[in-house]
Amino acid sequence: MNSQRRDNPVLITSAAPSYEDQLSARRRxxxxxxxxxIPCVVLAVxxxxxxxxxLALILLSVPLPWMAVLIANDRxxxxxxxxxxxxxxxxxxxxxxKR
Numbered sequence: 001m002n003s004q005r006r007d008n009p010v011l012i013t014s015a016a017p018s019y020e021d022q023l024s025a026r027r028r029x030x031x032x033x034x035x036x037x038i039p040c041v042v043l044a045v046x047x048x049x050x051x052x053x054x055l056a057l058i059l060l061s062v063p064l065p066w067m068a069v070l071i072a073n074d075r076x077x078x079x080x081x082x083x084x085x086x087x088x089x090x091x092x093x094x095x096x097x098k099r
Contacts, residue, residue: 026072033068
């Protein structure tokens, strides 16, 4: 057994998340942003007597669909991390040569 274990695992691939994972995350973001529009419109109707508040809520709800589509269609950024490669220890190399 190797008694000198690292705390962080060795990254063996630099593959991006699967398309299905990306799509489900983008769908969740879209649904969340679009669900924020409904309360804005409902609150604008409830606060119709306070015209400036109702107007602010309506103006807030207007760009939400546009922003939701832009954010949902944007793919996640690529990770800038460099993979950790497993480097054989000097001890392992020396043990292999003695055999």
